[in-house]
Amino acid sequence: MNLEWFLQYHPVLLALFATLFTWFVTALGASMVFFFKSINRKVLNAMLGFAAGVMIAASFWSLLNPAIKMAEESGTTSWVPAVVGFLLGGAFLFGIDKILPHLHLNRSIDKAEGVKTSWERSVLLVLAITLHNIPEGLAVGVAFGSLANNPDTGVLAGAIALAIGIGLQNFPEGAAVSIPLRREGIRRWKAFKYGQLSGAVEPLAGVAGAYLVTTMEPLLPYALSFAAGAMIFVVVEELIPESQSGNETDLSTIGAMIGFATMMLLDISLG
Template sequence: MSIEVVQGILIPFAGTSLGAACVFFMQRTLRPIVQRALTGFAAGVMVAASIWSLLIPAMEQSAPMGKLSFLPAVAGFWIGVLFLLVLDRIIPHLHMGSSEAEGPSVSLKRTTMLVFAVVLHNIPEGMAVGVVYAGWLAGSSGLTLMGAMALSIGIAIQNFPEGAIISMPLRAEGMGKGKAFVCGVLSGAVEPIGAWITILAAEHIVPWLPYLLSFAAGAMMYVVVEELIPEMSEGRHSNVGTLLFAVGFTLMMTLDVALG
């Protein structure tokens, strides 16, 4: 595996780790308006990445199908949505600001289920990075190293607030700073692992690349609509989540077009 690929799949993980480190020098809890702003920003980045880095390349890969080039993107998108729906049902987890856990009823600590919630939506992000790098390694048209790097950087930027959003509440739950930091870091470890496994299977997935690109997009969009948008809108009404969504969206769009 080339050094460019190793760097690319570790960049998002670094973003999560740096965000988790906020627990060492920030207040014990995040103000609700700050948490809504960070969540809105993350949602904007994920939506833009789903469109410019995943769905559009998926349709470009299917260009020989002519007017039906949208079919692999539609199929993969729906499979991604349904895949995350299944994980949402079978993995016990607890969303930020919620008092009721989702998934099967199990006797787990609240802090553990908070971490599971973040791990759950980090899965499609890792797959997205892995699929794009696998396509670049295979020489697929429309997928460049700089485009893959743009996706890695964009996800790393939105992972920074996510790292803080997981470590800070764990600290507020009574967990020590060091342990809260480690849990925040580990919540992001699924991304490079998922990317690495995807890249290892590159020679087998290339024929299915349009489906896999849109699969990752569907999974990411599920996370945005099911988790991030409700979290950025909860509590007293404010527009901060919407405005930061727009900032995240335009930043990721700019990165993808400028670097891709």
């Protein structure tokens, strides 16, 4: 692949294309509802574990590590952008988590989080997945946005690796929304619509992140770290607890290991 060909396009446009890809993979995962009415708990745990592993690896290899290197090259104390941005990202998701109404998988409606609302259970389930698609889209957008100040094929390859990794873990996420909705009696097409809709926020967050860092270069290390902190918050708050539910958790642990290794392989080999 001739990566230099992509560099002729504006980073914000590349971020849009990349996050449209991750949304498309979410829709592919959601389309599994047309073939399955239910999903085995072991399989779901393994898929959620894989998603968690990808996000943990991406947080370091594709976001925190480049942020630290950028800070060192600019003469800034290397740990400051990484620590400050990381904690701000977690705080941002913590705030949204307390405000946005949502419901985690396999929870009763009385366990819904965020402000109290009369919204249907299906809507609350979609919002739970949508919540952690925000940092994923933001991470991809910031990665491509960094090309504005460093139009290098290595940076581009790292951003592509991140988009591929996020796309891979979006597949099980789409299925994890649509299939449980189908099991609750919602028609297949409507369950698919809700499942793919959870990924629609990624292009919005991606474009916003890319635009921000292309217009405010000094913020780039902080923005990368911010996205990493938001992603780790989601992993610890949602993905790991959900993947470890049930009596058998070995598959979710193995899935996390494979997900981490997959993302690490993509980042090192492509970036």
